[in-house]
Amino acid sequence: MKEDKNTEGFNTPQNYFDDFEERLFLKISEDKLPKNNGFKIPDNYFNEVEDKVFSKINQVETNKENIVISLFSKKTIYYAASIAACAILVFSLFNNNDSFDINEVQVSVIEEFIEEGNITIDSYDLTSMLSEEEDLTLENELFSEESLEKYLFENIENTSLLIE
């Protein structure tokens, strides 16, 4: 048989015919699968996405500007530090020759560790720890009464607390 019959000037991608059957059977299998997955979205959902994202971003930025110090932040740092210490311990066990500086542990790494759900602290744990050793009074007056009040009005959902 003359090999180049009908192919003058035409060409195919490399190995085109080698895996033709495979691609054909894949197509046949695909055709048997459902064409959609049945998911729906609420009406107008996509029109609201930008605003939702921007309001969240602005909220974070505002909080940063106000330097709101969470009453629990110290504890979280202790937790983070203890996790970092554990990580360093494990690390140092396997890498005896390397020196390791705690300052090299990035906060973002610790944040990510917590975000991934590797530690969970519920409110019961927090309250039990606080009642044992933590004094909740703010020793230094970081905020004026006015700004505190404003913050509480804007950020606390349960207004009945404010009446007290």
Added chain:
Amino acid sequence: MIEEKLLVSNLQSDKDKENAFRILVKEYKERLYWHIRKIVLNHDDTDDILQNTFIKIFRNIDKFKGDSKLYTWMYRIATNESITFLNKKAKINNVTIEEVQENAINNLESDVYFEGDKIQIQLQKAIATLPQKQQLIFNMKYFENHTYEQLSEILETSVGGLKSSYHIAVKKITTYLKSNEDLL
């Protein structure tokens, strides 16, 4: 669509950042939504993850060096956020990630934002039997029509590897559907 390089440089400048970011969200919200939704299945969870994905993009855009395409980078963030979400949910409930997925599928029938019938539920069950990476490959290739080259960049896997994973995934899914036909 505005040229990517210009968009990136606007996103990285203080003056134009917000406007450029609005354009970015508008352009990609639907695609990223459906990408995330196929991983976590539920609308409300998807909404949270989508917002977090865009916030992460906004906060980290200065770190984007242009080594990959912008949309590849965003897909990677969305994928990571979704998988992290599933892992977190599994850890909090003290179950495996497979059980989290099984639970999500079981909830589909009563989900107001799901209008599929039994075959679609079976399809989700079939997808859930695949390893995590094959699930991603199948969803992105079959439903989102990504090319293997795009997938290769997003999932950092060779085109050859992706092709064979996709073939295996389709085969496993069709076999699963066939052997569970009587349940339909």
